[in-house]
Amino acid sequence: xxxxxxxxxxxxxxxxxxxxxxxxxxxxxxxxxxxxxxxxxxxxxxxxxxxxxxxxxxxxxxxxxxxxxxxxxxxxxxxxxxxxxxxxxxxxxxxxxxxxxxxxxxxxxxxxx
Amino acid sequence: xxxxxxxxxxxxxxxxxxxxxxxxxxxxxxxxxxxxxxxxxxxxxxxxxxxxxxxxxxxxxxxxxxxxxxxxxxxxxxxxxxxxxxxxxxxxxxxxxxxxxxxxxxxxxxxxxxx
Numbered sequence: 758x759x760x761x762x763x764x765x766x767x768x769x770x771x772x773x774x775x776x777x778x779x780x781x782x783x784x785x786x787x788x789x790x791x792x793x794x795x796x797x798x799x800x801x802x803x804x805x806x807x808x809x810x811x812x813x814x815x816x817x818x819x820x821x822x823x824x825x826x827x828x829x830x831x832x833x834x835x836x837x838x839x840x841x842x843x844x845x846x847x848x849x850x851x852x853x854x855x856x857x858x859x860x861x862x863x864x865x866x867x868x869x870x
Numbered sequence: 871x872x873x874x875x876x877x878x879x880x881x882x883x884x885x886x887x888x889x890x891x892x893x894x895x896x897x898x899x900x901x902x903x904x905x906x907x908x909x910x911x912x913x914x915x916x917x918x919x920x921x922x923x924x925x926x927x928x929x930x931x932x933x934x935x936x937x938x939x940x941x942x943x944x945x946x947x948x949x950x951x952x953x954x955x956x957x958x959x960x961x962x963x964x965x966x967x968x969x970x971x972x973x974x975x976x977x978x979x980x981x982x983x984x985x
Contacts, residue, residue, distance in 0.1 A: 761913075790972075799977040800914075800960070815972070847913055855964065856902050856921045859973060861913030 760784075763848050763862035770838055771870050778833045778865045780848030788851045789831040790859060791815075791823065793844040800847070806831055838869045872897045874963050874976035882982045883951045891946040891979045893961030903944040904962040904973065905935055914960060920944060931955070951983045 761782040770776050782789065791803040802815030804823040812823050820842060822834045831850075835842055845866050849859040873896045883889045895901055902921055906914040918929025925937045935946045944961060961976040 800975040802972060805972060849914075855966065856919070858904055858906075858916040858919055859914075860916065861906075863911070863913045 761848060761850055761860055761862040763846075763865050765865060766863065767866050769868045769870065772838055772840060774838050776835045776838055776867070778835075778846055778848075778867070780831045780833070780862060782829055782831075782848075782850040782860075784850060784852075784860070785828060786850035786860075787828070787853045788859075789825065790849040790851075791821070791831070791833045792847045792849065793817065793842075794847060794864070795844050803833065803846075835867075840869050843867060843869045872963055872965055872974040874961050874974050876959075876961055876976040876979045878979050879977075880980045880982065882984060885953050885983050885985050886950050889948050889951040889955070889981065889983070891959050891961075891981060893944045893946065893976060895942050895944060895961070895963040897963055897965040900966040901944075902964045902966055903935075903937060904964075905929065905933070905944075905946050906960045906962065906975075907931075908958040908960065908978075917946070951981075953983045953985050956981055956983045 764779045787808050790805045792800045794800050801817045803821050806812045806825040809828050825831050845864050847864045848862045851859040875894045904919045905917040908914045917933050918927050920927050920937045928934045933948050958978050960978050962973040964973050
């Protein structure tokens with residue numbers, strides 16, 4: 758089925774470790790996004806991508822790295838995880854038309870001990 | 871700069887009663903406005919959007935929203951609430967003609983429908 762899939766759904770890791778969250782979409786949407794959701798902060802944009810090999814920073818990019826070698830995949834890497842990065846991470850995608858909604862995956866709940 | 875406010879953290883309503891979840895926004899130009907719903911352990915699901923035209927837009931699950939340009943509001947409504955409507959609701963705005971596809975989301979309003 759068409760959609761947007763995030764993996765893993767749950768992840769526990771330790772401070773200082775590298776962790777990669779995966780996002781795959783089957784719509785061939787040009788735009789993809791990574792958000793984090795925290796109590797009291799709502800949804801905050803980490804990075805987004807307008808197309809393959811084009812990425813840009815969002816509101817809270819520090820400590821994160823993204824890549825987009827293929828249109829359908831947009832992995833998010835925490836190079837050296839910190840406790841403050843414990844959060845729920847959502848990937849989203851949208852069409853190029855600016856009046857179109859973003860479509861979200863079901864999230865990855867990441868706990869950093 | 872774009873911003874969205876949802877003035878109520880929590881809205882409680884009895885099943886069968888009408889519900890309203892409020893949203894106000896701020897953009898430099900004209901807005902695109904969206905409502906999303908989030909159920910536990912799920913991502914945000916798109917409910918409806920305002921682009922242009924009729925100020926009353928209808929969406930999924932019997933929800934509708936009214937765009938009011940003078941009050942810069944986009945309140946979500948439903949004539950008769952269901953217990954299954956209990957969830958977290960987010961309003962989002964994007965400025966027409968703005969760069970990229972970035973949305974600004976409100977902080978969310980938790981709706982509880984009591985049986």
